[in-house]
Amino acid sequence: MLMDLKVVLVEPLYQGNVGSVARAMKNFGFSDLVLVNPCKPEVEARAMSSHAWDLLQNATVVSSLEGAIEDSSIVIGTTGITGLKFDEHLRIPPFSPREVRERLSGMDGNVAVLFGREDQGFSREELSLCDMIMTIPTSEVYPVMNLSHAVAVVLYELSELTTGDLPLADAFDVRLLHEHIAELLDDIDYPEHKKEKTRLMIKRIFGRACLLEREVQTLRGILRKIQQHIRE
Amino acid sequence: MLMDLKVVLVEPLYQGNVGSVARAMKNFGFSDLVLVNPCKPEVEARAMSSHAWDLLQNATVVSSLEGAIEDSSIVIGTTGITGLKFDEHLRIPPFSPREVRERLSGMDGNVAVLFGREDQGFSREELSLCDMIMTIPTSEVYPVMNLSHAVAVVLYELSELTTGDLPLADAFDVRLLHEHIAELLDDIDYPEHKKEKTRLMIKRIFGRACLLEREVQTLRGILRKIQQHIRE
Structure with missing residues (x-):
């Protein structure tokens, strides 16, 4: 059984990316997309979402991150390594997608996976709302992934998560x-x-x-x- | 150490995808890209490759798949589940990216990972050139992934591959x-x-x-x- 997982995009800038994220979600069987102050998804978003336009149309749009995660037992922030030195205590220890999967294995509850802005990622305040920080292991030479690639990689890993009967705290x-x-x-x-x-x-x-x-x-x-x- | 791995795109149709693939490769520390009869990568490919334009410029362009893989100890074809029923013996058993990583763990040699056309995938003949078939586990509702998403997921998994001192056959x-x-x-x-x-x-x-x-x-x-x- 798939974990009850929602993908939260915080202020995505490019509608093509939002469409691509919807497609990747549907590819891995997830459907709950929340957009915090997004760009307006129009023609390009529709094209990139391909057969996942329904998912994008059903996305929840909210104006604050707090509102997006208020019902989530675990809030996981996905960050690149950029800026690691500036706010280490906010980001450490970061887990790989595989480690997150292993940690959540056997549990059951509402999980929110957050992805930040394409250019700026998360603010300090947004990071402080996260229970866990997840980072995809990438090359030091060029660590900055495209947003929808990052979503695809994370959902590939978390779609393999085996839920169990241990209820995560409300x-x-x-x-x-x-x-x-x-x-x-x-x-x-x-x-x-x-x-x-x-x-x-x-x-x-x-x-x-x-x-x-x-x-x-x-x-x-x-x-x-x-x-x-x-x-x- | 990273496995000596090349990514082979067979007749990619859209230059934006080729650019995105280059970016995903650089994100995970891979650099050897081979294009078989590709569309010409121009402005859009450059935009999507972002900081991986160098990788795309250094890509090898060949006119036949045989030429692309002649020095590869292991040839892995990445396919969606589409058409599975029509040529089962060509595709079975398919391995997940994780299973491929586990199988290659501890070995050392030249590996080629093939990705087919965005619309048609591989021909029967191309599939028959593969030593292994890899399939990303996706939702049955919408299994067709974007090409560069598939590359990102596969390289995410294979960048974690630990090579060893067992030389794969030439x-x-x-x-x-x-x-x-x-x-x-x-x-x-x-x-x-x-x-x-x-x-x-x-x-x-x-x-x-x-x-x-x-x-x-x-x-x-x-x-x-x-x-x-x-x-x-």
């Missing part, structure tokens, strides 16, 4: 967990200037662990107990 | 082996109408076995001894 519960952690950092007077990085680190740890529903409940139980002791 | 020696087998079929009065299929079957068996140099020599030694006994 997106809403994971959000509560992270808000709970933020609360706890406040409670313990954690240094203000370290808070963002630390919250991001924890997001990445839990992200790559692919938290299950019962694990989130247990973690939140622990947090509640810690808070009770602190506040007493 | 293309010339493999050809001698097959000619030797054909000779033997003549010697034993093998039914004429079965010869082609049987030779193809043997080609596929040895193809998926990825014969090593010393194995070819041993096999040819056995054939020689058989022939001596028959002819005595």
Whole structure:
């Protein structure tokens, strides 16, 4: 069974690419496409989508990335290696598509795979919304892939994903967990200037662990107990 | 180390695709592109190749597929599932890109990966030149991939191939082996109408076995001894 996976294109610039992405999705059996502030898909998009024009017509268009991923248990950002040095803590550790497949194997839930703008990729803020960062291993000489090629490679790999009966935690519960952690950092007077990085680190740890529903409940139980002791 | 691998496009129709293929090749660190009777790569090919225009300019242009693969130890034909029922024995067993990677792992030699025309794929005769058939697992609903997407997926997988120190048999020696087998079929009065299929079957068996140099020599030694006994 295919994982319940949606492809999210963040502000794609070229409609030909959007059409090509739709085709690659249909080739690998995926149909849920979300476009965040996209260019308008017209004649060229239709031509490049070939027999996947239906998929493109049924794409969801939203105005913010947050809206696109609010129901996703795991949010995976796909990035090139460009800019790696500038925001290492946002991108490390990056996983290959194969590693992502292996990590998600046996689980079941809603996964969002994000692809950034053709020229600029993601903003820092967008990267910080991701639970996992995925990078396709490419040549150092010319690492910048065409957007639809990247989608084809990622979906080729993830279409082989064997889902199982381990339910990934609900997106809403994971959000509560992270808000709970933020609360706890406040409670313990954690240094203000370290808070963002630390919250991001924890997001990445839990992200790559692919938290299950019962694990989130247990973690939140622990947090509640810690808070009770602190506040007493 | 990357396997010594060339990409062969057989009579590509659209220069935009040829340019996109060059880009995908450079993304994954491959540079050896061979074009068999291609459309002329001009402005659109240049645009789609992006920073891989050099690779496209250095492509080898040939007029026959035989010429393109004469130095290749292993010839892998990439096909969609279209037409599978019409010429099953030509295409079976097809391997996924991952299976091809696993089979070639630890070996070293010259590999040619063939991609057919955008509309018609390969002819029967072209398919019969292949040692192995590779098919990207796609959705039954819409299996027909864009050419450059298929190249990107295959090279993504094969760029992860770990070569080793087991030398694949030289293309010339493999050809001698097959000619030797054909000779033997003549010697034993093998039914004429079965010869082609049987030779193809043997080609596929040895193809998926990825014969090593010393194995070819041993096999040819056995054939020689058989022939001596028959002819005595």
